[in-house]
Amino acid sequence: MIENIYYSSIQKLHNLYKNKKISPSEVNEIFLKRINKHNKVLNAFIEVYEDESKVFTKDLDITKEFSILSGIPVGLKDLIDLKNKFTTAGSKILKDNLATNNAKITQDFINHKSIILGKTNLVEFAFGTLGINTSTETCRNPWDIKKVPGGSSSGSAVSVSAGLTTFAIGTDTGGSVRMPASLCGITGFKPTYGVVSRRGVLDLSWSMDHVGPMARSAEDCLNIMSVISGYDPKDKYSINLGKNSFFIDKTFDRRKIKLGLPKNYFFDDVNDEIKSNVMNSVNKLSDLGYQIEEIDLPFVEDGRNLNVGILLPEALTIHSEYLNKFSQYSPTVINRLLGGLGISSEEYLSASKSMSEFNYKMAEKMKNIDALITPTVPVLTPLISDSLSPNTYESNSMGKFTGVFNLTGQPSISLPTGVSSKNMPIGMMLSGKMNDDNNLLNISIDWQNETKYHNHIPKDFE
Amino acid sequence: MKNEIRLKEIFKNHLKEKKIVLEKENFDEAFETFLKIRKIYNSILSKNSNSFEPRQRMFGDT
Numbered sequence: 001m002i003e004n005i006y007y008s009s010i011q012k013l014h015n016l017y018k019n020k021k022i023s024p025s026e027v028n029e030i031f032l033k034r035i036n037k038h039n040k041v042l043n044a045f046i047e048v049y050e051d052e053s054k055v056f057t058k059d060l061d062i063t064k065e066f067s068i069l070s071g072i073p074v075g076l077k078d079l080i081d082l083k084n085k086f087t088t089a090g091s092k093i094l095k096d097n098l099a100t101n102n103a104k105i106t107q108d109f110i111n112h113k114s115i116i117l118g119k120t121n122l123v124e125f126a127f128g129t130l131g132i133n134t135s136t137e138t139c140r141n142p143w144d145i146k147k148v149p150g151g152s153s154s155g156s157a158v159s160v161s162a163g164l165t166t167f168a169i170g171t172d173t174g175g176s177v178r179m180p181a182s183l184c185g186i187t188g189f190k191p192t193y194g195v196v197s198r199r200g201v202l203d204l205s206w207s208m209d210h211v212g213p214m215a216r217s218a219e220d221c222l223n224i225m226s227v228i229s230g231y232d233p234k235d236k237y238s239i240n241l242g243k244n245s246f247f248i249d250k251t252f253d254r255r256k257i258k259l260g261l262p263k264n265y266f267f268d269d270v271n272d273e274i275k276s277n278v279m280n281s282v283n284k285l286s287d288l289g290y291q292i293e294e295i296d297l298p299f300v301e302d303g304r305n306l307n308v309g310i311l312l313p314e315a316l317t318i319h320s321e322y323l324n325k326f327s328q329y330s331p332t333v334i335n336r337l338l339g340g341l342g343i344s345s346e347e348y349l350s351a352s353k354s355m356s357e358f359n360y361k362m363a364e365k366m367k368n369i370d371a372l373i374t375p376t377v378p379v380l381t382p383l384i385s386d387s388l389s390p391n392t393y394e395s396n397s398m399g400k401f402t403g404v405f406n407l408t409g410q411p412s413i414s415l416p417t418g419v420s421s422k423n424m425p426i427g428m429m430l431s432g433k434m435n436d437d438n439n440l441l442n443i444s445i446d447w448q449n450e451t452k453y454h455n456h457i458p459k460d461f462e
Numbered sequence: 463m464k465n466e467i468r469l470k471e472i473f474k475n476h477l478k479e480k481k482i483v484l485e486k487e488n489f490d491e492a493f494e495t496f497l498k499i500r501k502i503y504n505s506i507l508s509k510n511s512n513s514f515e516p517r518q519r520m521f522g523d524t
Contacts, residue, residue, distance in 0.1 A: 193519060207517055305502045308502060309503060331488050331491070334484075334492070335488055338476075338495065340499060351503070353511040353514045356514035359518060359521075360521050389491060
């Protein structure tokens, strides 16, 4: 059971505030002390707003208007603008990039009086799957500090996993919320494309970028989504799910939920421990009363290729203004980015049409099921020292499953499902129908209520 | 092999055009990524999806 404040759920902290058991400034002090103690080793935060958060929470102590996220500590991935603070993207190139406005999502947290603790570390320009960053110093996985945390939202995952913040925000272009969530043993949710505004968040690939919460549980993710979702007329990719789209569904009946178990791709070339762990979870879901249906996805092999094939030329276009500073990039990033050189507009257009065909086929398959069950990643967590090239086996394989759902834009979540023989977390991914985010979160909440894997804490950070 | 030599020249020209100079180790790694992407595009271009509009995610009744 989670007893301490570092790992309290959002609802529990909210109740503590409501019942005057603790004040926001006390909570802020607890987290600041925790960050000061552990961040030198973990490198989870790039910048901590110690003074600002102290002033802010002093005012908050006397406020009477409390929403679900009021006084809740949050870390922002350093792609997200906070006015008058630097948004560096974990790079040397943008080290002096002062934000002139708040991102829409930042403004949501300010409006709801959340405690913005600081900016979290990431892979330089969010361009990598393992979490390696030689410009800011690589984040370390709290479950084994010699191992990678996963990327690109590495600091967001590490800060939640080690209890340095209650939740954090990440971005996900090929799995960058879900992969580090899986490797660090937390819950990471990528909403349907466009459900969370990307205004004020640095782009990696306009076709694939998503913003999403990283937290201890699916219920926390739901509470965060209730605040950060919603149509943003200033974001041309924004969609409107309607008001009050995120709630605990009291009528939820797991016996009516059909989960698709892919027969191909998602269980091919997967590490045996991961496969066995996720299949145990499938059996558990079946025992709980969920309907499990095996499903053929013959087209899905193309998904990762399309994800990378569209992401790379888009990233290169976005980076064209920085390429004259090529020597300031870390080698893992520039060496990967330059692989996208020479893709013609005809080729890109063709890939973009193939993406639509892929999405159509997936939408047809999803008609009769609520969510697909797959592993989040196919490989075990590698050592940092083995992960310094952009072309390692783990680096190339890590996003093989997650990237499919950036292409389709479906909501997708990584949930902890226990640990490997080397005591490293393993994650299961559930991916729902387009715009069916609330159903997916309710399935995830039900699973976590039954299993409690999400309450596991890395032993050095208890 | 012949094709790889040709692609290496193409890649070098792209770098030259962008005035990017890489040390050998970095060049080799970037070229490996370039080859990977060319392979991906060969696979993508071998299929014809012309009846679809670019970048669709919602499809009427689906």
